[in-house]
Every structure is written in structure tokens, then in C-alpha cells.
Amino acid sequence: MRRPTIADIARQAGVSKGAVSYALNGQPGVSEATRARILAIANEIGWRPNIAARALNGARAHAVGLALCRPARFLGVEPFFMELISGIEAELSARSYALLLQVVGDHEAEMGVYRRWWGEGRVDGAILVDLHLDDSRVPQVEEMGMPVVVLGHPSAAGSLVSVWADDRAAVRETVEYLVALGHRRIARVAGLPRLSHTAIRDRAFGEVCADLGLDACPIVHTDYTGEEGARATRRLLSSPERPTAIVFDNDIMAVAGLSVAQEMRLDVPADLSIVAWDDSPLCQVVRPPLTVLTRDIPAYGAHAAQRLLALIDGVEAKPLEDEAPRLTTRGSTAPPA
Amino acid sequence: MRRPTIADIARQAGVSKGAVSYALNGQPGVSEATRARILAIANEIGWRPNIAARALNGARAHAVGLALCRPARFLGVEPFFMELISGIEAELSARSYALLLQVVGDHEAEMGVYRRWWGEGRVDGAILVDLHLDDSRVPQVEEMGMPVVVLGHPSAAGSLVSVWADDRAAVRETVEYLVALGHRRIARVAGLPRLSHTAIRDRAFGEVCADLGLDACPIVHTDYTGEEGARATRRLLSSPERPTAIVFDNDIMAVAGLSVAQEMRLDVPADLSIVAWDDSPLCQVVRPPLTVLTRDIPAYGAHAAQRLLALIDGVEAKPLEDEAPRLTTRGSTAPPA
DNA sequence: GAGGGTCACTGGACCGGTTCAGCCGAGGGG
């Protein structure tokens, strides 16, 4: 049982393929009566456009690509990507666009994937995430001429359209809040130092600490895993000038840090306040529940997808500054004992 | 600057399109010298096959579909899906297949997506996850004639090829281990009751408890969220016949359960032993670290992808019983006080 | 040296749509 084609519809309706094409695409060139008849037949025999045939005429592929280049074992760790994907998805599926996903090992492989997808006409554009400082992918996709939206600060995005949130403001809000509580020794457990948003947060952290006249505000870099988060926390809490508050760059490290503190017989929040970047069920489930920086990650993804679809449609898309992360206070922060 | 086509190559090489096609596809019909010349030219001008044109000739779409039908907010919660996807991916990208992903709201929408993908020639097959009891999707995809591999027990997969793990054995191993430690009152905090693997685990749990002559072995069903896991735990621990061990159906509920126990001033593992289904950084990070049932989820996904590619190639694929989850003991299980 | 077979390659149909030039008939204006 072959898939019905417009030729089948044309035969049944007694018109030409061309007329059917006009009718199905809502274009002028057929009378309303004929259009209705054709649509009815198409519907009845369950016709679906063959995207391959459409794509062949230089039309859109109706798909966008996303290549994730964190190692697989880190991907599962954070809910970030899954939430991002579901946000992207929501926007795409509303427009009947599909999402092509690939997990790659490094940036070189990632570019290979984009080149292939773009070269094969499989995608109409792509979303770039996890920008590095001086990211080599940016000039490469610029040269390819593929529509691309970058998730991250415009400073690293070259001429590409970016969707970003004001991490600076979030860092400032957090530190000011902790200082208002009475903290003077605040530390930061950061993610991968080569990521551009890590650099931005690091800088903002240093600036705010200086502005507020705080003493040494140590930053420890990690790879986002619980193990490294725990190790960093242990190191910070063993130092002579033990911080009274730590801001973690993700939820899993914050929880690991909480465990370390409790292991060391420190009370959270009396002896140590903890803030996590990005909320998750995990943060709400532990005792005490964690004060977090909340972002609407699906919205973030949806906005990026929106911008990308605009670009693909040839509409000039403006960079978008998304909502800054908001501080949601819970039981893990309090004035230092 | 148009993308190069085989016609361009043919012109440059002074041969016909047909010859170029044979050369590029490694088919007989051209001399080795000509083939080499054509490949060199193709390489030089950066030719890539246009999959649309290929697909039009009834060839493969070189993509497989995965529609996830859990609500977005649950997807981020568990690392399961991300790990599964990265496993599927690993297998697919080795064969240059792409993964089409869509997050849908319910089974009806999911079938709509599959119908569209299949109808439009976008995918060559799909992977079905989270089988329900009497899953309506099974007969529907059977009727569509689309190659499909099911992740789940064959009993729910109809005539479809399935990849599954022996959850029965895992449940048995876990309960026997707890009983060997001296536990007699064991409870299970299960996932969604309409999922077929929940039913299988439920049944196995009941059988093993009966076999070992245990008293009432309560099962509480949840939606996999931390909140419901906490509520279920609270209920179980407040009952007159308080269990001394609880087996949770995922990591997030187990951690929530741990928090509840600690809130109720119960010592884990002295007063309550905890086992979680599926390991995650989360389980290793909490205090005490959780005893878990470990599965190699990426392998699980890779095997499913492998089977699916075989099916697509027209090779008859056999169902595969994957490794059963293995018990990894950590600090959360001990003899009851 | 005629017949047969193989090899390397050509030309063109074909996949399922889109799109454009052109045709026909009806209606309107002069």
C-alpha cells in the first residue's frame, strides 16, 4: 500500500498535479470549490507532503539541529539540557519543525556534524550552546552561512544572534543578599573555566566582592560533577579563613557541598549558607531545601528557537536579553552564626 | 555560491551523472581510475549528497525518531532519558543516522508525530519507550508498518522487537539481599502504575515477598516526583507496622525518602534501609550514599538503536534481553537495628 | 572471423513535489 501522492489526488479530482499543489498550499490559482474538493480528497486518502520532495525544490528542510558536546556522562547529570530541549521543542513543534539531536565528543566533531547537516540540506539552522571564550565554532558557522542562534552572552557570539540572561545581575543580587544577611567571607564553586558564562560569572563575582569591600572571595573551578563539587567544598571549608557562604554553579554540586558540610558537622544554614545556580527538584528535596537562582530554562530554549525560526524565515532577528535569574530563598541561607 | 551537485562533478570529470553516482556509491560500473578521479573532484569541490534527493528515490531518510511523552517537567528530573539518548546517539552517529526528537503531551500526540514523520518520509523507524499496559501505540505502529523497537518487556510489545532487562530478577536480588540482612518488613515506592515495567516490578515484588514468607509488603504508587516520593515515605514510616527497608523506583524519590527519614529522626541505615532504582551522581552524593540497582542505560539505548538499524536494513532482528540491573551496595542498607 | 560475453559508460526515466508559461473561456469595456 503505497503512500498517496499528489498525483493520486489529481487523478481522483480530475485535475492536474499543479492545481492540487496550489490547492494544498493555499495559493491562488484554483477556485474555492475545487480547492475544497481537493482538500477533502487529500484528507480522505490520508495524504502527507513528502518533505524530501519539497526540500528538493529548495524549500526548507523543516528541521533545526542541536549538537551537544558535553560528554554523555555529564549530560545526564544536570536537568538543564533536558529542560532546554523541551523548551526548544515546544516552539519548534508548534511550527512543525523537527529537532535533530546529536551528542558529540568535541567542537571539531560538532562542526563536522553541522557541516554535514547543512551540506546535506537536513537542517535549516542550528542552536549553539556552551560558548567558550574565543569559541572557534563562531567564525566557522559564520563562514558557513547557516542561520544560527547562540545561547550565551553576545560578547562571545560574534555576528551571530544570541539569546542570553544577565548573569552579572544575578551574581550581584546573590552576593548582595548574602552580605545583607551579614556574610563577609563568600566563596564561589564555579563550572568549567573555559566556558564563557563561567568567565562572566567569575568576573561579576570578583567585581561585586570588591565593590562591597569583602575580603578574599575565593573561586574554585570544577567540571560540574558532584565529586568535584564535594572536593571543592571540602577544600574551602578546611581553609583557615573558612567561608560562611558558598555559591555553587549548579544543583548537583550544591547538594554535594551540603553533604560535605553536614559530614564536617557544620550546620546549614547556621554555619554555612548555600546557594545553587538553577533550581531542580533535587534542591527542593534535600534538607534544608536550597536557596537557588531560578531561571525559566524552557523559556530560554523557546526564545532561542523562536529567534532561529525568524532567521530562517529571513526576518532579521534581534539578540534577546532574557529574564535574569531570580533568587529564590529557602532554608539553606541565613545570617552566619 | 550554490552547493555542488553530481552534475557539477560529472561536467568536471567529463562523464555522465550516472557514472558519478556509481563512483560515489562504491558500486560497480566504473573503472578504478575513473572512480578515483571522480572521488578526488567530489572531495575538492566539497560535494555532499543531498539526502532529500536520495530520499526521493525511496532510499532511507537516514534518521530515526524518538517521541518522549512524559511531561517536560519530569523529563529533566531523571537522568534516565538523557543517558538513554546519548546511548542511542552513539550507535546512530556511528552509522551517520540522525535522531529526531520530539517531546509530546500524550500518546495520541505521540502517534500523530510518528504518523507525520513516517508519512513525510522523515524517519526510517522509531523507538518506543515507557510502554503502558495494553499500550494503544503498539497496534497502531504495527499497522503503520514502520520499523519500531520497543524498550520494555516483550509481553507488552506485541509483534514488535523489544529490548528489555529482567526487572524480575533485579527485584528478587534486592529483596533477597534485604532479607539476608534481616529485614522482614520491606516496602516499595513504585512509579506510575499504568507503566508496564511498574506492573512487572510490582508483581515480582509481591511474588518474592510471598516466596520468602514476609509479612505485608506494601506498595505505594507515585508519579516519580520527589514530592510524591516524600509523601509516600512519610505515609509508610508513620504506619504502625513501619517498614525497615524501602525500595524506591527512581533516584529522586529515594533521596526525597532519605530526607523524610532524617526529618523524622530515623537513622539511615540503622532504622531504615533504602535502595534506589538506577544509580546517579545524586545517589552517590547524599549521606549516606544510596545502595542502588545499577543499569547501563546508554548501553540499553545503544542496543535498541542497533536492533532498529538492523530492522531498517531488512535484517530480521531478534528481541534482546539486556543485562539485568545489578545491586550496588552502599551506605544506605544495613541490618535493621 | 563471426559470435558471444564482459566491461565501462551514457542517456534518460523516475521519485513527489513546486512553479512557471501558456491556454481557454467568460465577462467587461468601448
Next chain:
DNA sequence: CCCCTCGGCTGAACCGGTCCAGTGACCCTC
């Protein structure tokens, strides 16, 4: 009444590949 316009439709080219039938050259064989 004729000419022009325009709506509604047809026929065919086209997108970039695949693949099949056919062709000509060459070699082998009896």
C-alpha cells in the same frame, strides 16, 4: 461585436540524486 483582461487550470520543466536499458569497444573462443 471585437478586443482585452483575468481567473482557473494544464502541461512541462525542474530540483538532485538513483538505476535501468542500451551502446560501443574490447577480448575470448571455436
